[in-house]
Amino acid sequence: MRITISAKLKLNHTAAQKAALDRITLAYRDALNYASNKAFELDKTSSAPRLHKAVYADLRAQFGLGAQLACTVERQVAATYKGQWTKLKQNLKARELGRTKRRYKGLEAAPRFVARTLEYQHGRDYSWKKGGKVSVGTLEGRMVLEYEGYQKHLDLIRQGCETGAAKLYYQKSKKQYYLIVALNVELSDPHPTQHSNIVGVDVGQRYHFVATDKDGKSLFEKGKAVRQKKEHFARIKKSLQRKGTRSATRRLVALSGRERRLIADRNHTLAKRLITRFPRSIFGLEDLTKIRERTERRSNPKASPKTKRAKRHQSQWSFAELQSKLAYKAPLFGSLAVRVDAHYTSQACPKCGHVSRGNRPKAGLEFLCEACGHRGHADRVASVNIALRTMLVRQDWMSTGALSMRPDVSDGEVKAARLKRYAELRWNPDASPSLM
Template sequence: MKTVITAKLKLQTTPAQFAALRATQLAYRDSLNYVSHYAFAHDKMSNKVKLQEGTYDVLRSRFHLPSQMACSVPRQVGATYKALWSKVKQNATHRKANHTKKRYKGLDQPPKYVSPTLDYQYGKDYSFKKDQHVSVLTLHGRIILAYSGYERHVALLQHGAEIGAAKLWYDKARKTFYLLVPLHINVPDPMAQTLTGIVGVDVGIRYLAVTSDTKGACSFYSGKGIVPKATHYARLRKRLQKKGTRSATRRLVAISGRERRLKQDANHRVSAHIVKTSPHSLLGLEHLTDIRERRRRKRGKKASRKQRKANAASCKWSFAELQSMIAYKALLQGSMAIKVDAHYTSKACPLCGHTADANRPNNGLLFVCQNCHYTLHADLVGARNIMMRTLLARQDWASTGSLSMSPDVSSAEIKAARLSRYAELRWNLDTSSLPSGGSN
């Protein structure tokens, strides 16, 4: 099995090399916007072959791109349009099912590329040399640059790791170029017999993650010191964008990326601790794809002020990023992460199986089963239900020899059959009703 990590290499440039890289970046960005307008004018085309046929000559003559970059630009724009078309189709399905009334507007105008980050194809646009040097392509030919980076990543580069397409990224605050290189690493294939631990991971806002294993041990990772800061940055960015003055724009540039880096750092720390404390385990994560469309929440004027605030908060945190970090770090530590159903994980009683909205009074942090009166922290209930569903997936894996990495959502009948099996699961340890374990 292979997993991918990204090596961040700092490039050492002279003034002339710096100018060459910057000019290449800006020309690449202008080329992306040109092809984007071309695709929009031709029925929002997503076919990369036709885009290349229609724009290759212009990219070479007008923007002076090397041949390989002139092929990469239509490919990137085609991928963007293909993703937007997928969202349009998903939105049409959700509107037909009355999950949402909003129409997706991503294709109402041509996508605009703002970031000057460009793609380099390994072996064609860039290659590594001896003594920590790399050769990269610019508008006026190749230049050779020294680089530095994390020792472990540099060692992997020098000892035969499979290298993919890189990105040339410019850090405007530090006026420094970085080469972001994906490294494909071979890891041992996890087996059901080697994954001795089962851990359920519930993600949220008040607690970024709550974990529970089969022995009753649990951990709470609070968002108390992080979420308010992220919310502050979001409010500040909104006010400055609404103001729109030159000074507001300068302030936006100064604080750009702070909210994103704050969330990324929090997700890195939480995911690293979860994986470190769960060696050789099968980690169960919630399947949250299209979760915002699946949940029938009150929105707009029908929603209360508290509900609108909760909707906004749940949409801002990067749950997918946290889960992806857990997944790749788990493989590096000999563990594995899979997706399980997120339906009713915090509303189903782990002792008796009773499922009802009333089990969570006022959608608070307290879970009280209306059937057996079992009382526990609601997020811990979610983690335990996820853990039991993960245990069921491991048992199926051991008996059939095949593991499903995510639940099948193709039909309502399959979903009903899964929920029926989940209703038979029972938590049989007598644990405390209060949160326990580590907290971060």
């Protein structure tokens, strides 16, 4: 089993070395914008071979880039346009279905690149040297720099771990360059007998997560404190946007970085807390793909402040980042993360199987089964249902020898059969009396 982790290495550079890195990053950014404008002129093409014929010679001669960096520029611009075309097609489909009236404007002008971040290819643009050093490419040739970072990452690099592409990233606030390297770590293939515990994880906004294992032990993580901080950031940004001055714009950029780092640090902490609380477990996560499209509120200029606040909270919900961090951290600690269907997890009674919106009175946090009277915390009931579905995944894994990391949603009949199996699941109250 192979997983990819990112190692952030601080480059110890002098003033002269920093100036050389400045030149290569600025030239790379200018090359991206040049190639982006050319792609826009070529009918907004997303074809890397077509773009290669149009800009390769200019990227080498005009910007001084090496052959590999020039090809990387072309691929990055082509991938950007491909993403824009995908978003445009999704927008057209959503407009046909009446889900939105907004028109996607991403391809009305050539995408502009602002960040001073370039991508190195291992063995061509950068390579490792002895004594904790790395050789990176610049406009004047290779430059050898010392680096430092997280000790476990340094040990993996020293042991000869396979490395992929790397990004040279500039942090403006510290005037410091970092090298973000992809490390491919080989782990032993997982086996169902290695994971004795099953944990269902329900993610949300009022509670960042509620996790329940097969023995009925639960872990709640409230999101009120983080939401208050996000509201504080929202108020400051609103005030600065009204001013519109250059200093206000600079302040907005700084605030966006602070908010992003706050959310990332919070999700790292939550993922680590789950893994350490439930060691050697299979974590079941809801497959919330396109959840925002399914639950998007229509824009209304006359909407009440409460409705606008709820829409803002939904846009700030970073569930995907939390799930991704848990998914990549789990194998490193001897656990595993799989995805299960999210349908009706908070509306289905784990005791009798009755599914109804009426089980959630006023769509609140209380769960009250209309059929059997089972009562509990709605998010906890959802985590129990997720745990039951994860147990089903483990049973299929043991019987077939194949692990399904994500439910198949391409076939409607398969999905209907899977939901029918979920309806037959029951939580044994004798094994977990705390749920009663």
